Amino acid sequence: MSILIIGAGHAGGAVAASLRQHLPDAPITIIGDEPYLPYQRPPLSKAWLKSDVAFSVVGLRPQTYYEQRSIGLRLESRVAAIDCGYHTITLASGEVLTYGILILATGARARRLGLAGEDLPGVHVLRTLADADRIKAGLVAGQRLVVIGGGYIGLEVAASARLKGMDVIVVEREQRLLARVASPPISAFMKSFHERQGVAFRLETGVAGFDVREGRVTGVKLSDGEIRVADMVLVGIGAVPNMELAEAAGIACSNGISVDLEARTSDANVFAIGDCTERPLPHYGCRARLESVASALEQARQATAAIFGAKAPAPEVPWFWSDQYDVKLQTAGLPIGATQVEVRGDVDQGKFAVAHLDDEGRLCAVEAVNFPKEYMAGRAAIGNQRSA
Ligand SMILES: Cc1cc2nc3c(=O)[nH]c(=O)nc-3n(C[C@H](O)[C@H](O)[C@H](O)COP(=O)(O)OP(=O)(O)OC[C@H]3O[C@@H](n4cnc5c(N)ncnc54)[C@H](O)[C@@H]3O)c2cc1C
Secondary structure, eight states, X not given: OOEEEEOOSHHHHHHHHHHHHHOSSSXXXXXOSSSSSSBOSGGGGTHHHHSOOOHHHHBSSOHHHHHHTTEEEETTOOEXXXXXXXXXXXXXXXXXEEOSEEEEOOOEEEOOOOOTTTTSTTEEOOSXXXXXXXXXXXXXXXXXXXXXXXXXXXXXXXXXXXXXXXXXXXEOXXXXXXXXXXXXXXXXXXXXXXXXXXXXXXXXXXXEEEEEETTXXXXXEETTSOEEEOSEEEEOOOEEEOOHHHHHTTOOEESEEEOOTTOBOSSTTXXXXXXXXXXXXXXXXXXXXXXXXXXXXXXXXXXXXXXXXXXXXXXXXXXXXXXXXXXXXXXXXXXXXXXXEEEEEETTTTEEEEEEEOTTSOEEEEEEESOHHHHHHHHHHHHHHXXX
16 A cells, blocks of 8 residues: 655644554655654744754654664655545646555645735745745844734744834734634734733734835835835734645635544545644534644544554644743644633733633633643643543
């Protein structure tokens, strides 16, 4: 049974390793369009920007790991099409490869604003190591950074840039930061923490365009008419799932490639894992697309079990983390069905947790700031209280 994995990211690297443990002889090949061995993206907005970090720190495994286990790596190779009928994929070069099992681990790409000037020098998104290297080269003390989007990536880059001595302003369309992913107490805490570090904010403000001089973006035009001068701009407005390959092959997609708890798509021989998928969340009785390492790793285990013929692993409570300055934010669960919020700990001391409970007092989610004990206890309680 030959296994092809499309996408040499966190999910693709993880599923290759776990499959090899169970299937010592199956031909396994990872095909990725980036030039690197599978690596972790979380450090790109954190340690990678702040200090000189070697690739070996972010790489999932060294080259020798793949060589010794006969895991084929086709890097800088883009898959252009899938034919589920013939069990083939076609690379952009025209080469055709055959599979017994296909795993889609194509991840997501940075969302764009769709404004003129966005592709000019001076404007960045952050998804890949190459993006991070370009941003890092522009982090110069005293220069001005405009961050568009007050989500995790925007705030993490803002923190890294402030630590490098840049002048930073974050422009956010919503009324509060992290509006899509965190509760109001967390948003308020993070805003005042960043302000104390010298970051400025413009909330409820959109972006109308860019100021361009000599082929380079030199400013951001805000929706209220103000122009913010910028040496560098970061657009951090979310990610879009890479599901076009699957859609074109007739595989069912919604807000991502649709999969079940075995990471199986609508085609019995095709699995999908990681940021490109829309997956069931059994603790909450719904489906969603999660962009997290934890979800990618869980789905790698689900796919491995299904391919190997083992029982599906027990569903995990979703979890996530973010590091900004010395603040560690950890979240477990999702506030789906929550009707009450309880703040525990000491917000002023920067050590607290926000618990989200439903009508019956069951914990739906916990968000913890520098409070790993509450986070761990909350994560266990959600798993115990909510049957998956
Ligand atoms: C800056 C940053 C910070 C983050 N911080 C955190 C964090 O703190 N905590 C957390 O849990 N998560 C974090 N995440 C999210 C986390 O990195 C993702 O959830 C994780 O990388 C998902 O892995 P994946 O393999 O599904 O996708 P990816 O890692 O994106 O890998 C997909 C790979 O597939 C390749 N590909 C796509 N299409 C094709 C094709 N047609 N042919 C060949 N190759 C293709 C892509 O180029 C990419 O290399 C962060 C993400 C970013 C960008």
